[in-house]
Amino acid sequence: MMAIEVRIERLWIPDSVDAADAADFLAAVEVGRKVRMDTWGSDDLAYTPLEKLLELDDPYERQVILVAKIGDEIVGTVDIALPLADNLDLAEFTLDILPEYQRQGVGRQLLEAAEHFAREEGRTMILVDTNHPGASLHEFAPEQLVPGSGQGYVPLGSREVDFAQRTGYTLQHIEQFSSCTLPLDSKLVAELEAEAQEANNGRYRLHHWTDRCPERWLEAVAALENQAGGDAGPDDDSMVFDARILREAEEVTIAQGRRTVVTAVEHIATETLVGLTTISVLAQRQDVVFQDDTVVLQAHRGNKLGLLIKVANMERLTEQFPDARVIYTWNAPENRYLLTVNRQLGFTTAGVTGIWQKELPDLGPSRS
Structure with a gap:
């Protein structure tokens, strides 16, 4: 030939x-x-x-x-x-x-x-x-x-x-590459919210924002983003976030026309943020959205905070971007906790990368 x-x-x-x-x-x-x-x-x-x-x-x-x-x-x-x-x-x-x-x-x-x-x-x-x-x-x-x-x-x-x-x-x-149809079923949302609220027993409160982090939480969010990237190991030289870099990254995202829907969770007794989750919405196509980082500090795991913030954030996404019909996410197969939360929300495996x-x-x- x-x-x-x-x-x-x-x-x-x-x-x-x-x-x-x-x-x-x-x-x-x-x-x-x-x-x-x-x-x-x-x-x-x-x-x-x-x-x-x-x-x-x-x-x-x-x-x-x-x-x-x-x-x-x-x-x-x-x-x-x-x-x-x-x-x-x-x-x-x-x-x-x-x-x-x-x-x-x-x-x-x-x-x-x-x-x-x-x-x-x-x-x-x-x-x-x-x-x-x-x-x-x-x-x-x-x-x-x-x-x-x-x-x-x-x-x-x-x-x-x-x-x-x-x-x-x-x-x-x-x-592992997974997808979930939006909006979530209202009965499922009510059940999952009740389950998460029972587990955290009123010790936490939620905070929401879109695109720009409130000044009050800037340093805390930078620390959480660093925690999310910390699983790569001690030799990893990925970007270390601080308040300035976080603001710059927000401006880049906004300039590209993308939207960012965030839910964070505060530990009431210490007035500190202990977890957050982020969904990205593309500028030109708002029917397909992407789950980004979800992180909960180690000391506060076991309280179903991951479930609490992800349900809340997907609900906010639907309120702000009603055209969103599917959300995609990638997870390490060994991240059993997030994979379990995703299954509860209705994510199904589409394949692997x-x-x-x-x-x-x-x-x-x-x-x-």
């Missing part, structure tokens, strides 16, 4: 989606939508062109997109994300190849080009993910690949897993 001639180019980012030079950008975003339709059976997880354009303007992360062209048609993309505030040795790739061009060497050429770019930028640690809908987990159930840390598995016989292994990547960990890692040779100070 004659090899397909593939041309790899860096994608031009237009000033607007209506610009005369936006055609390739729109085509690249459409590749991502088609890939997600093929994987998940819907485009809920796909960017709209404007959403993607807004996301590219992020002071904490530089994004570069490479495209694979056959003739004038874009048949694959790789989004290269380079953190700017932390993890400065890291690059994260999102690789999308149109289904009809898979298994033809397009993905390998794009990945090699992305790795070369990352090396030139001084990034030596690469992360890439593979996505596996629930049906595929059962299809390949006898053949499982378990991660280097944590629980869960990916199906060993899948094309994505074969590709990741053949290109030198190692499976690091698994995230495998996080793969590869270490590139450091080009050193001679890099041009």
Whole structure:
């Protein structure tokens, strides 16, 4: 069979989606939508062109997109994300190849080009993910690949897993991907609220805000966000939040048109915040929303506070954004507590995401 001639180019980012030079950008975003339709059976997880354009303007992360062209048609993309505030040795790739061009060497050429770019930028640690809908987990159930840390598995016989292994990547960990239909059933809400209130016995009170944290709670929320990121281990160099950084992050989110719905819980006796949960709403698509961090301080666990704040926040979300019809979340399979809370709320497993890692040779100070 004659090899397909593939041309790899860096994608031009237009000033607007209506610009005369936006055609390739729109085509690249459409590749991502088609890939997600093929994987998940819907485009809920796909960017709209404007959403993607807004996301590219992020002071904490530089994004570069490479495209694979056959003739004038874009048949694959790789989004290269380079953190700017932390993890400065890291690059994260999102690789999308149109289904009809898979298994033809397009993905390998794009990945090699992305790795070369990352090396030139001084990034030596690469992360890439593979996505596996629930049906595929059962299809390949006898053949499982378990991660280097944590629980869960990916199906060993899948094309994505074969590709990741053949290109030198190692499976690091698994995230369980779940969804829940909105709005929640009112009877279920009443039952779960009663259960949570009985467990905490009037010792806690809830606080709510949208987009911007009240000044009173700023330092406490920064501390909780640091707690949420603390599970990565002592060698993790992720961003450490303080009041200033939290405010800056809020402004970036607002500038991108996104909304943030937050419920926090205060321990009344000590007047301290001991937990919070956050839901993100996209600028251009408010029917699909995303559960972000949920954290409860260790000393206050066992009081069903996670259940209390998540039920309350999902109710507030429905009040403020009545068009929201589904919420998605990713959790480590070993996080039994949050997975149990999610099941109570009605979340069902949609599939898993495998996080793969590869270490590139450091080009050193001679890099041009």
